[in-house]
Amino acid sequence: MMRNSHKLRGRPARRERLEARITPDQKRLIERAALLRGTSVSEFVIVSAQQAATATIEECEAMKLRDEARDAFVNAILQPPSPNKAARAAAARYKKIMGL
Secondary structure (H helix, E strand, C coil), rough: HHHHCCCCCCCCCCCCCCCCCHHHHHHHEEEHHHHCCCCCHHHHHHHHHHHHHHHHHHHHHHHHHHHHHHHHHHHHHCCCCCCCCCHHHHHHHHHHHHCC
């Protein structure tokens, strides 16, 4: 047991299993890509799936944030907030300086 413990340091324990049915052509393609990367098929699939998942989440969250920012901008244009005390004071100073 002590002998293999060094292999687990720095890596989270893998407790979950993921299975998928694929075609022979897909398997050959994945095996070739893993070989070219110098990794096992399992490691290649895990890394590739994780990268795709991360990219998908980032893309969807960015789109959501863009939608929220657009909505906030449109609402600010259509229903601007009333100027607060500081904004009114700044406008008064500007008018005084400009002689308006």
